[in-house]
Amino acid sequence: MLFLMILVAFLPAPLVYLMGKSVGKKVSWVVFAVLLGITVVLGWLIPVVEHEVLLEEYGWVASPVRPTFGLLADGLSVPMLFTFLFVFAGATLFSMPYMERRFSLGDIEGGNDQYARFYTLFLLYGASVAGSMLATNLIEFFLFFEMALVFSWLLVFLYGYGDRRRNSMVYFIWTHIGGGALLVGILGAYWTVGSFEIADLAHIASYPNVTWIGVVITLGILVKIGALGFHGWMPGTYSESPAPVSAVLGATSVMLSTYAMARLLPPFQPVLQGISGWFMLWALATILYAGVMALAQRDTKRLVAYLSMSQMNYCVLGIFTYVPYGVLGAVSYSISHGLAIGLLFLVSGALLYVTGTRDMTKMGGLSEKLPITLLATMAGFLTIGGVPPAVGFKSKFILLSGAFVRGFSTGWLELSVAILAGSLATLVTLGYEFRTVWRVYYGKLPDALKEVARVPGPMIVTFVALGALSIIFGVWPALFTNALDAFIEHLFH
């Protein structure tokens, strides 16, 4: 069935392209239907993987290394992929009015062709990420990972704003450096254990000289998640992509990276434990740096870009605590953050759509005009700020309890990181969040915005859906944490 799911995701792509050439923008409904269908199936699988693991394997290449093409649905991949595709489907719905406006700007040639190409790439991107989250084998994982990179690069390259050629190139090069590091790590793991199977990594720590493999894989992933120093591509790419693309790029960054960390790094615990405190510190430095940068932004999308960079690194912090609650919290937080960042990029897109500007100093007093957008912003911010009833509250709390446990059991470095992440970083987060709400929605309504248009229906539906999922998961987290817990339990016993 998992194989069928991947097929259903990839196969409609040519169809979408051909249809798009004749029907134009309506083809988005096909993409939406495909993504929604897979999301529903995954939602149905969440309770299933609480008790069992679904594994399908197919022969691929006979010799000499015999990598099998396998698909694995367990407590980790199913809830993550479900949320990811939920955001993806939401972004598709949102893109309908948004991309129409984008194409009307005139800097991109060709009518229906553009829709055909955009939605084909969009679907292929989503399908590739889905593939990498289900892969059982490092080569297969890397293949899907690179495919996702290429399709997302094309989306930025073809449809971005501003200097999109340059931005997309920076994105491409940086992520390729990360991908290269990952590949080196993967090959290192292969030469050590003699297999590409992710399952065979389990005992890698018992081999000599494997620390560097863990470190290289970590570095590769840290590029993708925009750790401080590796983040050069992030603000530009996120802020200059069309909003639906930024939303899915952000969700991919946080969810795919956290997925990769949770899947690949736990076996390295015995060798990485000693230096993991430094990775925690690195994550904290990123959180604080990007948080302060977010405070300094005037551009709504750049703000969301920095904010997402800041928050994503909580997941790194959580994973490297190497305690059950830390890892559980990191994965839950990536789920909450994926939802929230999707929502916030879409909100900033909607603001651009109705006001024609991304400059916060030109906004103000919009609370009366755009009540649902205000609620969506609040839902996104509450999720990110870890305020109940949004799901971020529970995730962040669990993550931080893991960090504190680690801190009290190892030493001053980890303890200080935990305390600062719990206090200072939280304050910075809430600082820029409420400053933004204040500047955009309250205060005096500028004359230019007196006649601001309504946000179109599909955007509203997306906001409500994403916000509602965050609240539902927040009020009843057992819906997805039971599945995650099954995975964590397996990991730590």
Add this chain to the structure above:
Amino acid sequence: MIGSLWLATLAPVLFIPVVYLLGRRMGKLVSWVTLIPLLGSTLYFASLLGGISESPVSEYFYWLPGIRFGLYADGLSLPIVLTVAVLSAIIVVYSQPYMEHSIHEQYHHENNRAHATYYSLYLAYVTSMMGVVLSTNVFEFYLFFELMIIPSWALINVYGSGEREKIGLMYLLWSIVGAVAFVTGALSAYANTGSFEIADLARLTGSPWATFIVASMLVGLCVKMALFGLHIWLPFAHAEAPTPISALLSPAMIGLAAYAIVRMLLPVQGVMEASFALTLIWGLVTMIYGGMMVMAQNDIKRLLAYSSMSQMGYLFVGIASATTLGVSGSMMHYISHGLGKAALFLSVGAVMHQTGNRDIRRLGGLAARMPITALAFLIGAMNISGIPPTMGFVSKLMIFMGTFGPGVHEISAELVLALVAILSTALTIGYMMWTMRRIFYGPIPAHLEDVKEASPLMTIPMVLLCALSILIGLYPRPIIDPIMEVVAALLV
């Protein structure tokens, strides 16, 4: 599993969709629908009061794997939660005329959506306060504690007066600073005890981290309680919130922090006792500073806001004593301050509503025009000043008896501090009675000649609050006994 205690706590939130949808059609009259769940919860909690000492009620369920959420009503939490329920049920009735007026002033036309939103937020606020009182788990407590901030912020931000948006933001940021300090302590406690259960916090006794943990949780809670130095937000928020909400913020919400200190931090042996003098001084400074600031105010709501701060000083002094009598007195004073301060806020709200004025210099002689309102103010003032036959007398007496306990055998610094605390109670009587005189007696200014008594929907709630505080003042045993029993057990 989810049982009747959960139902009573969540009833207000579960009613939100009904209230919101009906509110869009019914406008202000939806306050009667809002009353249904509040009254239901009140009656349920009241029905438990009889046998609570013998049989505490608890309900648990697993919210996350390994994390148990529960509600626990015993001799201590039940009277507190009952106070919250009673106050919110009474104040919602008062909200109807008051909010009609203020929404009309704000929008200049009928705005059903504003009414619907107001009552929905009100319900969310009440549930979060009840949850804070009954939680059995630190995680759960923190959830409700943070949740409390959101609706109260929105209520100030949307329905407040003056620079409401700026003040709302200030309130929010201070609350969050407090929450962050609290959570740092709470997570450290988890890392040291391996459990989120509130009952397990006592295991910290003797841990080298106990002082750090208790101190950071204490600071977090003291922001909510607006102790001196952490009080900056309080006069603004309480003065500019819509009056019915001030009447919940002030008496019901901030005192919950005192309850939380008793429930969570006192059982950690040795920490609070060791810092007796320090905490006592902090309480005293709050008490006196708040009292002095009251004298300096001309705005009647700001005046009450400072008096709340000063009363929180009493609560804190009682807790600092760490004696059964003192701590129980504090908890009793939570209730008497709740009833008294709510009566005061409702009374000045009525004055503002009828005269359109909140500057004390332009008021005077209203007792003849608004007798019931004046009476409510008087009884409220007696209540927080601790004058019999109101309940405040009992609670303050207990606080003082408790404070003397540790110091009386020798002439010590503690004894002196306790004496100062008692003497400074004259300050409360002074500022309350002086304010009473300024608003309700003396010559009536010409522009107030035509003022009439407020509508029954405003006066009946005040009368109810006053009646309750006198009733309990005359026969406090049904509440004192269960509270003292639980407090004694917590302190052992």
